[in-house]
Amino acid sequence: MDELLCPRPCPAVAAIRRDFNALRDHLAVGHRCVDAWLALADLVTVPERRLDCLGRASALAADDLELEIAYLEQRLIVDPGDTEASGALRAARARRVLMGHKPRIFKQMDASLTLGTILVQMGAITGQELEWLLEEQAAVRRRGNQVMFGDVAVARGKVTPETLARALILQAQQRINNEAAPRALGEYLVAEGLPLERLEQALTEQIYLRRVGRHETLGEILLRRRWITRDQLERALAKQRRDMMSLFR
Structure with missing residues (x-):
């Protein structure tokens, strides 16, 4: 029943957290x-029982990333060959790394995964490589060069232009599925009618061009390929400018 859902921290558990029978x-x-399930997880010594406690706690706090990571780590202690848990743990750790790296103005508007997290989930990079790439990006920016993570x-x-374009798509x-801005x-x-397949092809070309020092905008590429009209581009740019300005009102 909803009325029995304890707050966090739970005042009752604070007084009994070392008392196994009272927690039970x-x-x-x-x-x-x-909190009760977490306290029990700290008290039990059998790995499978600790996993059960962490699993029950995680199910009650689905948005708690640290708890999710602890549960997945325990799954791997119980079964080191659990490939599903291993992949989910890499993704969760990547989300933790990226929590402070999302652009400020979109943080409240966009609940979709960051690009780095998607690349980890695709298996294109590891969680460790993600952290290293973020450090590389930060180092470049400290030198005064604004560079994108991709x-x-x-x-x-670490990734090919094709892989990066797929991750962007x-x-x-x-974001479309989440109804994010x-x-x-x-x-x-895409809202103007551009198919996602053509957007992916144009993004791949743009990434290849940047690698050889040619900076052609996405709109220019799509116009050159005749996949959009000038009117479609102007409407999309106008909507983008309007939405950006609304963020600062």
Whole structure:
């Protein structure tokens, strides 16, 4: 029952967190208590029982990233060959790394995964490589050069232009599915009727061009290929400018 869902921190558990029987009784009367399950996880010594406690706590606090990571780490202690848990753990750790790297103005508007997290989930890079690439990006920016994460990943040979373009398309699809505010010009153009396949091809070409020092905008590429009209581009750019300005009102 919803009324038995305990707050966090739970005041009842604070007084009994080292008392196994009291914690068990607290749960037995119907309390849905994350803190009680976490306290039990600290008290039990059998790995499978600790996994059960962490799993129950995580199910009650689905938005708690640290708890999700602890649960997945315990799954791998119990079964080191659990490939599903291994992949989910890499993705969760990547989300933790990226929590402070999302652009400020979109943080409240966009619940979709970041590009780096998507690349980890695709298996294109590891969580460790993600952290290294973020450090590389930060180092370049400290030297006064504004560089995108994807360009760093391609320049360091960690992903191909095709892989990066696919990840960008997956990110755009997630934002569309989440009904998040459009962010990139390509998303506005999709709203104007551009097929996602053609957007992916144009993004791949743009990334290849940047690698050889040619900076052609996405709109220019799409116009040159005659995949959009000038009117479509102007409408998309106007909507993008309007939405950007509304963020500062």
